[in-house]
Every structure is written in structure tokens, then in C-alpha cells.
Amino acid sequence: MDIQKPGSFRTMDKAHAxxxxxxxxxxxxxxxxxxxxxxxxxxxxxxxxDAHIR
Known part of the structure; x- marks a missing residue:
């Protein structure tokens, strides 16, 4: 299963990012x-x- 990761935020306000x-x-x-x-x-x-089928 491939997980699609969201990218990072970039903003002028570093604290919020x-x-x-x-x-x-x-x-x-x-x-x-x-x-x-x-x-x-x-x-x-x-x-x-598999162990219980046999």
C-alpha cells in the first residue's frame, strides 16, 4: 500500500509553518x-x- 505524504507548509510566518x-x-x-x-x-x-488449513 503506497502512502501519499502531504508536503510541508512554507509561509512567511515561520512559527505557523x-x-x-x-x-x-x-x-x-x-x-x-x-x-x-x-x-x-x-x-x-x-x-x-495456512497452519490450520492442513
């Missing part, structure tokens, strides 16, 4: 963690099903 960029960075980190968790869950469920 830094504030919003921290939120964007956290959202990107969360998305990556969720994608990794989902991939691991899929692997575990596939292994579990």
Missing part, C-alpha cells in the same frame, strides 16, 4: 505505523490460516 509541519510530520509517522501494523497483521493472519 513550524506548527503545522509538526502536525504533518506526526500524521506521516502515524500513517507509516498503521501501514506497517496492517502488513504485519496480514502476514500473521495468512500464517495462521
Amino acid at each position: 513550524d506548527l503545522f509541519n509538526q502536525v504533518i510530520d506526526q500524521l506521516n509517522t502515524n500513517d507509516e505505523s498503521i501501514a506497517q501494523f496492517a502488513a504485519e497483521a496480514e502476514q500473521r493472519s495468512t500464517a495462521y490460516i
Whole structure:
């Protein structure tokens, strides 16, 4: 699953850009963690099903 990451904000007011960029960075980190968790869950469920089919 490809995650499309939003870009950083650029503005004349650095304080606002830094504030919003921290939120964007956290959202990107969360998305990556969720994608990794989902991939691991899929692997575990596939292994579990394969083990119980036989």
C-alpha cells in the first residue's frame, strides 16, 4: 500500500509553518505505523490460516 505524504507548509510566518509541519510530520509517522501494523497483521493472519488449513 503506497502512502501519499502531504508536503510541508512554507509561509512567511515561520512559527505557523513550524506548527503545522509538526502536525504533518506526526500524521506521516502515524500513517507509516498503521501501514506497517496492517502488513504485519496480514502476514500473521495468512500464517495462521495456512497452519490450520492442513
